[in-house]
Amino acid sequence: MNSTLGDNAAAGDHWNVDPNVLAVPQDVTEVLEVSVGHHGKLALMGEFESTSAIHAVVPGFCPKPIGWGTFRNDPKSHFYICKFYDFGEGVPEPVSFCESLARLHSNHSSPEGKFGFHCTTYNGDLPQDNSWCDSWEEFFTNGLRHILNVREERAGPCPELDALLPQLFDKVIPRLLRPLESGGRSIKPSLVHGDLWCGNTGIVHDPTTRGIVYDPSSFWAHNEYELGNWLPTRNEFTLEHFQAYRSHMPEAEPKDDYDDRIALYSLRFNLHAAALFPEKEEFVQMVMDEIKRLSEKYPKGYTE
Structure with missing residues (x-):
């Protein structure tokens, strides 16, 4: 309406x-x-x-x-x-909360099977690039470049970060995301909340106790992207939440890349934080440290 x-x-x-x-x-x-x-x-x-x-x-x-x-x-x-809900305190209980989240991610009704969304959504006050893409690698790359530009507009240039980006875009991203959609493998776009950290969840009692989500910035994505926001230490989701989620939504193939895919996805959420709080240099440092680690691990990039 x-x-x-x-x-x-x-x-x-x-x-x-x-x-x-x-x-x-x-x-x-x-x-x-x-x-x-x-x-x-x-x-x-x-x-x-x-x-x-x-x-x-x-x-x-x-x-x-x-x-x-x-x-x-x-x-x-x-x-x-x-x-309106009157929220209780704490983080939602893992089992039922992750069951609901998995139900959300199991929906694959994106228009024409594309990644993106039909309108701009905002992570805090940061507009996201939700332009439709046929591949997840293309969509994630576009979105990451967009938020890097927003961060620079708000916080100013960071030559040390800029020097790391060619390896990230030319080697790391293709190495970790292209295997999801090659070699006979494919992923279907899932509807994600888009900013699912503990501060955007609540516990309600009406009449049963359950966890809910709010303040979404949704788009159609690889479902594991959602978990990238659970990785930073500032979040309060636990290992039990990861395990409960994977009991409903197992790791995508290749499973050996799972941990580093989540680490790659966490880069975007840390860049969101860096753009929202430009005075806090630790967010950019977290991004640079993770890019360096992934670049050292995958120096050759993607190979057929």
């Missing part, structure tokens, strides 16, 4: 819109997000489309999306409405 909203029409008049201050009554059943400007509009549209896609596959695994649009009396301000 895309619409315009009057000053007092949000969520059944449960909200007072300031538009920056939101008063939350105890009996609230919906939550309202407000954003301003062109990118704010695209971000809320992307969140609505992402949440709608997830909810269509696994109802109850995310807050039910209700609508998004533009305020009638303030065309520069935009809104997104979804079901």
Whole structure:
């Protein structure tokens, strides 16, 4: 649903819109997000489309999306409405949470079997390149180059990082991703949350206790990409979460490359952090350290 909203029409008049201050009554059943400007509009549209896609596959695994649009009396301000949950503390229990995640990833209804998404989605305030691609290697490469450019725009040039990129793109990425789609192997695009770290999960009790996800930045991807965000130490997902997930979604072939594929995927999430927090140099250092390790391990790149 895309619409315009009057000053007092949000969520059944449960909200007072300031538009920056939101008063939350105890009996609230919906939550309202407000954003301003062109990118704010695209971000809320992307969140609505992402949440709608997830909810269509696994109802109850995310807050039910209700609508998004533009305020009638303030065309520069935009809104997104979804079901409200009062979250409990902690990280979702591995078994049931990963079962729901595997159900999401088992959906392979991407248009024409392509990797990408039909609109821009935002990781934080970072627009993602979701342009459709026939191969996962091409899509991942495009997305990684895009976020590298965004990081440089926000944080400035990093010659040490730039010097590592030719080996990454020419050798490491082909070596780790091309085998997924060659030699008789193939992967089907899976719908991913796109920013699945512990801070975008919650525990609800309505009436059963379960873990849910929110604030997605979805696209159709290799399902293992989702796990790249679980690898950084700042996350709170445990080895038990990895094991529970793999009990439903085993490692893709070649399995021997699994650990390094996840490490490769984690580069993009650490680059997101580097772009979101340019003052924190440790994120770029983590990226450079991992590129060096992978480059030393795979100096020859992909061979037939």
